[in-house]
Amino acid sequence: MDISQLQITFLGGGNMCEAMVRGFINNGGIDPKKITVSTPSKRTENTYKELKVNHVVGDNKSSVKGADIIIYCVKPYMVKPVSEEINSIVSEKGNPLVISVMAGVTIDTLSSVLNGYGRCARVMPNTPSLVGAGACGYALSPKCADTDGELVEKLLSSIGVVKKVAENLIDSVTGVSGSGPAYVYMFIEALGDAGVVNGLDRATSRALAAQTVFGAAKMVLENPDVHIAQLRNNVESPAGTTVSGTSTLEKEGLRACVIKAVTAATDKAKELGKSN
Structure with a gap:
């Protein structure tokens, strides 16, 4: 599986997003041109301009078109309004893998706000991902394809150690390695x-x-x-x-x-x- 050819969209451009983007580029060999970061303002524009990724401001819907992977890096309280913006694209086109790095947001919650969309994963990385020394725990929806675990592991292993856990233990991963x-x-x-x-x-x-x-x-x-x-x-x-x-x-x-x-x-x- 060649992750370097995947189109990846990040929703939200905070510290965790930056750490993952830098890690994917520097350690995962992913072409910056295949990464899109969608943010609500221009506050982080210079950061993503320096990284030479696509930066979209105030238009989540257009940012996810054609994405193979969509990664939620927004605050947990934003999951519903952001999902409402992209619902039509996610449910109708491309069958992307949707990954959440939002603390506390369950796979069921994410699936629900995406109108029952099933190909979802929950991931808890940490900021040392920035230097390829991250520690990530992940869980998959029962509706994910057999190959989705391999995809998540290959993607995240480019930024550090990856461990699959039961979803009810992701909050514990947050407490140990996320924080x-x-x-x-x-x-x-x-x-x-x-x-x-x-x-x-x-x-x-x-x-x-x-x-x-x-x-x-x-x-x-x-x-x-x-x-x-x-x-x-x-x-x-x-x-x-x-x-x-x-x-x-x-x-x-x-x-x-x-x-x-x-x-x-x-x-x-x-x-x-x-x-x-």
């Missing part, structure tokens, strides 16, 4: 600040903190059969510096705090779904 980069940025920021508190200059501390997180993540990914706790234990010498630090993190509740944060984000995604 996860922000948690990690906070940790890197805190680790860098701690270095400054302890005498390092900010540039050095930032670089060391970011590389440490990158390296640790790479160790996890390259050792899938090794429990993460074992990787941690390998750094912790008895009565050493590291175990002094990790025991403090445990005492201060880092683990419980992260679990609460992910659960809060997951619950928020579910709440957004109920309001649409």
Whole structure:
């Protein structure tokens, strides 16, 4: 399946759209001329002009004509009005695969606002897709073709790791990897600040903190059969510096705090779904 020849339309041009567009172009080999981004205003015009994609303002209907894939990147509350604009095109022409990256919007909701259209998928990517290091979870409508899963995986694998999950777990994906980069940025920021508190200059501390997180993540990914706790234990010498630090993190509740944060984000995604 040659994804480079697909016509792709994005509805909405915010941060997630930009990350996916840049990822598709830079890492997926997709011709910018085959990508259309439809936005309600000219606010992001310069961004998409730089990327040399087709940019349409205020005309979702014309933007989806001829599209093989339509990707909703709008806010969840916009799903109904945007769908009303494109309904006639989606239902009558081309049988496009419709993908939603909207938090909380279920496949049933998307299908309903598209007058029962069935070829829909729900995807939750994240912003590191911008550099080809994204983490994406996806679910398919039961009405999707057998080849649609392959299509989604091939498209998304150009911007990172892809995992298929049951649709009722997409909100959990939102909590873990969709929102996860922000948690990690906070940790890197805190680790860098701690270095400054302890005498390092900010540039050095930032670089060391970011590389440490990158390296640790790479160790996890390259050792899938090794429990993460074992990787941690390998750094912790008895009565050493590291175990002094990790025991403090445990005492201060880092683990419980992260679990609460992910659960809060997951619950928020579910709440957004109920309001649409």
